[in-house]
Amino acid sequence: MGYNQAVSLKIGVQIVEIIEKAPAKINLGLDVVGKRADGYHELEMVMTSVDLADHLTFTPLPQPQIQLESNLAFLPTDRKNHVYQAAELLMKKAGITTGVHIYIDKHIPVAAGLAGGSSDCAAALRGLNRLWQLGYSNEELAALGAEIGSDVPYCLYGNTAFVTGRGETVTPLPAFGPCWIILVKPRMGVSTGSVFKELNLATIPHPPVRDLERAVIAQDYAAILAAMGNSLEAVTIPRHPIIQKIKDRMMRYGADAALMSGSGPTVFALCKQHSRAQRVYNGLKGFCDEVHLVPALMTRD
Numbered sequence: 615m616g617y618n619q620a621v622s623l624k625i626g627v628q629i630v631e632i633i634e635k636a637p638a639k640i641n642l643g644l645d646v647v648g649k650r651a652d653g654y655h656e657l658e659m660v661m662t663s664v665d666l667a668d669h670l671t672f673t674p675l676p677q678p679q680i681q682l683e684s685n686l687a688f689l690p691t692d693r694k695n696h697v698y699q700a701a702e703l704l705m706k707k708a709g710i711t712t713g714v715h716i717y718i719d720k721h722i723p724v725a726a727g728l729a730g731g732s733s734d735c736a737a738a739l740r741g742l743n744r745l746w747q748l749g750y751s752n753e754e755l756a757a758l759g760a761e762i763g764s765d766v767p768y769c770l771y772g773n774t775a776f777v778t779g780r781g782e783t784v785t786p787l788p789a790f791g792p793c794w795i796i797l798v799k800p801r802m803g804v805s806t807g808s809v810f811k812e813l814n815l816a817t818i819p820h821p822p823v824r825d826l827e828r829a830v831i832a833q834d835y836a837a838i839l840a841a842m843g844n845s846l847e848a849v850t851i852p853r854h855p856i857i858q859k860i861k862d863r864m865m866r867y868g869a870d871a872a873l874m875s876g877s878g879p880t881v882f883a884l885c886k887q888h889s890r891a892q893r894v895y896n897g898l899k900g901f902c903d904e905v906h907l908v909p910a911l912m913t914r915d
């Protein structure tokens with residue numbers, strides 16, 4: 615399935631089940647430009663989707679109730695889950711008087727810097743928009759999603775994009791790839807809020823994200839590698855030195871680049887050649903429990 619492709623099962627005109635794919639993202643670049651009056655940070659990011667995804671299945675319920683279920687026992691199934699918040703927001707806005715059962719089949723590591731929760735939330739907005747035949751545009755869903763989490767608007771567009779503001783301004787870019795991506799998630803989770811809190815704006819590095827944007831538009835792989843960077847490494851790496859060890863190991867095994875995604879702790883490596891990617895994957899497999907080798911997700915629909 616491509617980025618936004620979904621499956622609907624209909625009996626007559628009645629939709630009885632919808633399945634949505636919710637892919638993970640990585641940040642090829644992330645610069646924290648400043649602090650805003652609302653307490654959030656002004657960001658400039660280049661994001662791209664990878665072919666590691668959760669799947670959400672939506673089944674209508676006759677009673678006005680939101681039921682969440684997941685293959686992961688520790689995932690919250692109440693209002694703490696952004697999927698629940700998405701369903702509640704749409705029900706309220708559209709005056710829905712029935713309910714929904716949502717099953718989240720989780721594969722994206724949690725609290726990892728891969729926007730798994732935000733992508734699930736975006737998939738819920740997309741899926742319920744179709745299930746309840748609400749007719750909201752992607753832009754309207756993105757505006758609703760921004761109320762729930764900063765990465766949700768990007769996740770509604772997916773693919774490769776230049777993202778600014780606190781995450782609400784999304785400008786689509788040409789697809790990044792073809793390329794292989796190795797994702798390595800160390801054991802701990804990282805809270806995004808705590809990383810931004812600890813950030814010292816006077817000392818953080820500022821990767822050349824505008825150059826990165828130009829390199830993605832020009833589809834110049836060498837220039838993309840040269841311009842990659844993430845301001846948030848300055849906080850998360852000193853806290854969790856294993857992140858630097860993973861980066862070093864990836865480069866030793868032949869990665870074209872290695873960088874922390876979002877606020878971490880997941881580190882990703884890029885490899886143009888599959889044989890190199892396989893070597894990096896094998897070299898990291900015994901080092902951390904969660905290691906994935908996936909292609910960049912290049913489809914735009």
Ligand code: C5P
Pocket residue numbers: 653654655656657762763764765779780781806807808810811
């Ligand atoms: O929007 P979201 O709930 O995903 O963000 C988590 C936390 O990260 C926020 O509470 C905020 O402290 C911080 N954040 C920020 N600037 C952003 C995005 C997130 O300071 N642009």
